[in-house]
Amino acid sequence: MVVEDQVSGTIVNEEIPDATFESTEVDSGFRFFVENGFANKIRKSTSEDSIIRASFFSGMGQNLGLVEKTKIVAIHKNLNPSCSGKVRAQSFQVFAKAVADKRGGDANLKYAWYGASRDEICEILIHGFSWYRKAAGNIDCSRRCISLSPAKFSFDSVLSSEVDETGLRHLLLCRVILGKQEVVTDSNQFHPSSPEFDSGVDDLSAPRKYIVWSAYMNSHILPCYIISFEAPYLRDSKGLLEANTIQPRSPWMSFPKLISMLSRFLGPSDMASLNKQYADFQEKKITRPQLIQSVKEIAGNQLLAAVVNLYINEELQVSSSRRSSK
Template identity: 40%
Template sequence: MNPNSVFNSLSDEQVLSESDCESTITSENSTVTTSSANFFNSDDLILLDETDSEFLTIKKKFLSNLGALANSVNDFTIHKNSFQSFMGQVKIQSYKLFSLATAKKKNPSSSSGNVQYAWFGSTKHGVQQIISHGFSQFDCSDDPDKKYGSGIYLLPEKYPLGSVALANRKDENGFKHVVLCRVVLGNMEEIRSGSQQFCPSSVEFDSGADNLLCPKKYIVWSTSMNFQILPEYVVSFKAPDSLDVPVSAAARPTSPWMSFTSLIRELSKHLTPLQMALIKKQYKDFKERKITRQDMIQVVRRTAGDGMLSGVIKSFYRGMDRANCATVYPSRNIIFSK
């Protein structure tokens, strides 16, 4: 994997190739040191130098999404999973095959299965177990905010603060640890709060999310967790206990928001019947999973215009309770709730 594109292509659907497998072990552009390779007592984990491009890219992304709280994080280290052991090679090949199979289940001509990066917070011991043996049932029960069934809860890469909250147990040296994983999400289904689900509801689905419009949690079921999740980097840092906010609070947005049904109602005051019919059809197609979230959003933006959307939502927001659950409207800091 090209170190410079670790986060630049997070939205791209991708699958590991043979060259990817090789480059995770050695990279011409990477500077690694083995002096702290046993920090986790794992031969597969290699400490990245602080001047390495991968280190700088991941650190910048992690801290930038913490906002003002980034100033409270220090002693930052990143270990890279080399997958150089026999079991490491088995894991990476299993992941590659699962990703390919997931992609072809949806589209025979596709070579990727909706792959995204996500964070998983754990203890030092938990990280060692994940790297050496994979995820386990213990990881399925680690989230204190466990409302969406029995599975591995991962947070999208733009919500690292939530993973910090999950890494709520410091090691003997005062470090907290989060794992940056590549995850095959495939076709996601929405998991309602309070669900007791522990596997896909049908063969049509591959993973779950708390909200399909803009998920704050990915749910990967234990039945396929070690084929579906590839732990690539371990981020370790020191942070004050005040950073241990609840996951629900960590993911809560602060920008103006409104429900999509309310948005449709408000837009109908400004748009023509033909324009509204187009928007309603897109929303219906999205709920029926005929189109992607991004497809729907692009049509709404082209039809209504960003200026009108921003004005309508900000006007509506003045009378709304900001404490309700919401989802981020990409690129514009506009937020929708289902």
């Protein structure tokens, strides 16, 4: 309870306190991070380590099965040792002060998660966030914004991570300047709708996505930690997709439910495409196989399988609760 209080009162709104964390040992498995600025692995059981771990696992939701199957292997801290790293950190402070001055003293700084492949994370460490990302089929696609998950929703970013050749996945825990936020519903929006706003959000009262426009992605987002973890349940769930789990009239999950759950993880542009494909299917403009193929291309097999697995786990938990209450 003490740690959870620290998480809710520290990582969500304040700074994570430094601890005695420095290690002179360099694990060869993490040399790619160490060589790019994350020079120290935080020691276990320090306050810094405990707060980050508690936030990560509390963000996995109420499903104890997922938590039990997930293991944090290492947490590395960004010390910004390079010249470019120092400049980015200083720039972040300058912009935070500028937004605070504009917003009556509150820059609305938050911690947020960003999930990606190890290669993309390494690129971010070296060069910063990019205007392009790898989509389905390993195709470069331009993007209008960077979407991050609030500190208490780490699982949303876990689904965006990719397993590397060692079996690990990686998340960035970033400090983000949000300022005044606006709800983003237009998939074609690529900047604030007016100077009144600084960033976007999917829901003002209960956000699951922080949206930072591409023009601000390297001034308003500062990577602070890399969390490396094992999540075998994501690999185990791949076979679910090819069964009958995403058929429109599946006994497991309907398309409307699938689309609703995918909205937690996909950006406005992808959701607009997904909704259009489903509308075309309802109007009989495309066939069921064409719809399924479109959903796979938009969301990707890995995200689809993980969402289906999450849904099944939630349904099993609800059923178990109902049986125990009888």
